Amino acid sequence: RNMSTKTIISEVDQLWTARRSKFLEDAIPKLQNRFDMVAKTIQSSPSSNHKKQKTFPLFSKQNHKLMWKRVPPREDQERAAILVPLVTVRGEPSLLFTTRSSHMPSHAAEVSFPGGHFHKGVDKSLEHTAIRETKEELLGDYPWDEIQIIGRATTVPSIKGIPVTPIISVLPHDLDDFDTEYMKKIFPGCEDEVENVFAVALRELLDIETSQPSKRFGSDIPVFPTLEGHRIWGLTAAVVRPILHQLFQPEFDIPKKLTMKPSSPAFSSSNSTSSSSTTKALSKEDQDLERNMKIPW
Numbered sequence: 001r002n003m004s005t006k007t008i009i010s011e012v013d014q015l016w017t018a019r020r021s022k023f024l025e026d027a028i029p030k031l032q033n034r035f036d037m038v039a040k041t042i043q044s045s046p047s048s049n050h051k052k053q054k055t056f057p058l059f060s061k062q063n064h065k066l067m068w069k070r071v072p073p074r075e076d077q078e079r080a081a082i083l084v085p086l087v088t089v090r091g092e093p094s095l096l097f098t099t100r101s102s103h104m105p106s107h108a109a110e111v112s113f114p115g116g117h118f119h120k121g122v123d124k125s126l127e128h129t130a131i132r133e134t135k136e137e138l139l140g141d142y143p144w145d146e147i148q149i150i151g152r153a154t155t156v157p158s159i160k161g162i163p164v165t166p167i168i169s170v171l172p173h174d175l176d177d178f179d180t181e182y183m184k185k186i187f188p189g190c191e192d193e194v195e196n197v198f199a200v201a202l203r204e205l206l207d208i209e210t211s212q213p214s215k216r217f218g219s220d221i222p223v224f225p226t227l228e229g230h231r232i233w234g235l236t237a238a239v240v241r242p243i244l245h246q247l248f249q250p251e252f253d254i255p256k257k258l259t260m261k262p263s264s265p266a267f268s269s270s271n272s273t274s275s276s277s278t279t280k281a282l283s284k285e286d287q288d289l290e291r292n293m294k295i296p297w
Contacts, residue, residue: 016143021088021174027251028148028170031086034251035151035168056168058154058242071161079163081126082115083134084153084243086168089175092201093252095240096171097232098137099195111232113166113239114138114194126152130167137194138187147171153243156235166239168247175199178228200226203254205244 039054059067085096100110116133123129127149135144153166176182178199187197204227211220212233222241224232232240248254 016141016146016173019173019175021091021172023091023093023174024086024088024170024172027093028150028172031150031170031247031251034247038246039151054151055155056151056153056243056247058156058166058239064154068157071157071159074161078117079126079155079165080115080117080158081130081133081165081167082113082239083130083147084113084166084168084239085134085147085171086150086248087171087173087175087199089178089199089201091174092203093248093254094178094199094201095205095244096197096199097230097236098189098197099230100193110234110236111230112236115164115167117162126165127167130165130169137190138197139190140187142171142186143173146173150247153239156238158235164235166243168243198228198230200224200228200230200232202244202248202252205232205240206249206254209241 035056036054039056041052041054057064087094087096096114097111098114100112114134114137115130116137118126118129123132131144131147134147135142148170150168150170153168155163155165158164175186178201180196180198183197183199189195189197205224208224208226210223210225212223214221221233222237224237224240226232
C-alpha cells in the first residue's frame with residue numbers, strides 16, 4: 001500500500017513537473033528586478049509596530065495615510081494576508097481569483113484573492129499565511145511549495161480595519177484551460193469558503209477596466225467586469241490595478257486600452273477640495289507615482 005501511494009505521488013509530481021512554465025520561469029527574475037526598482041521601504045500601516053520593509057506601493061504615501069484614517073482603529077494585533085497569484089493559462093499570463101461561498105458570513109459570493117488571518121504559532125510570516133490559506137481554500141494536488149514569492153505590496157485596511165498585506169506571487173505551472181470545469185479539477189475549492197476558482201488573462205483585465213464611485217474610498221475606484229460575468233471590485237480591484245499597470249503590463253509588454261473615466265480628487269476631506277490642490281499637497285515623488293500609476297484616488 002505504501003509503495004502504491006508513493007507511486008501515485010511520484011506520478012502527480014511528474015505531471016506537474018511537465019507543466020512547469022518556461023515562460024514564467026524566465027519572467028520570475030525579471031519581475032523580481034522590476035519589483036526591486038519600484039518597491040519602497042515603508043511602514044506596513046500608519047499604526048503598525050512592525051519594522052519597515054521593501055514594499056510595492058499601491059498608493060502614494062499621502063493617500064495611504066488618508067485611507068487608514070477612514071477605517072476604525074483596532075486595539076488588537078489581528079492581521080491578514082492575501083495571495084496575488086500570477087499564472088499562465090495556455091501560455092497566457094493571467095491572475096487567479098476565487099468567488100467566495102454564498103454561505104460566508106461576510107463578503108458572500110464576492111470575488112477575492114485567496115488568503116486569510118495570520119495565526120500566531122502556526123505562521124512564520126505573512127507569506128506563509130497567504131500560501132497556507134490559499135492551499136486550504138483552493139485544495140487540489142498543486143505543488144504549493146513551488147510557489148515563487150515576488151514580494152509584498154502596501155498593506156491595506158479591510159472594511160473592519162484589519163491590516164491586509166497582498167503577497168505578489170507566481171504559480172509556475174501552466175494551466176490548460178480557462179474553462180470552469182477544468183479549473184474545478186485542478187482547484188476543487190473548499191466548499192465552506194469557495195464557490196469557484198477562475199483565472200482572468202492580464203490582457204482582458206487591461207481591456208475591461210472601468211471605474212465607479214465609492215463612499216468607502218471617497219473617490220472613484222477601479223472595477224473589472226469580466227467577459228465571463230465576474231465582477232472584480234472593492235479591495236481586490238484596488239490591489240489589482242497598480243500591480244497590473246506597474247508590474248505585469250510593462251514586463252509582459254501588453255498593449256493598454258485606457259477605459260478609466262475621469263475620477264474625483266484623491267480622498268477629498270471636503271467636497272470643495274479640487275484635484276489641483278490635492279496634487280500640490282503631494283511631494284514631487286508622490287506626484288510622479290500618482291502620474292505613473294494613474295490611480296483614480
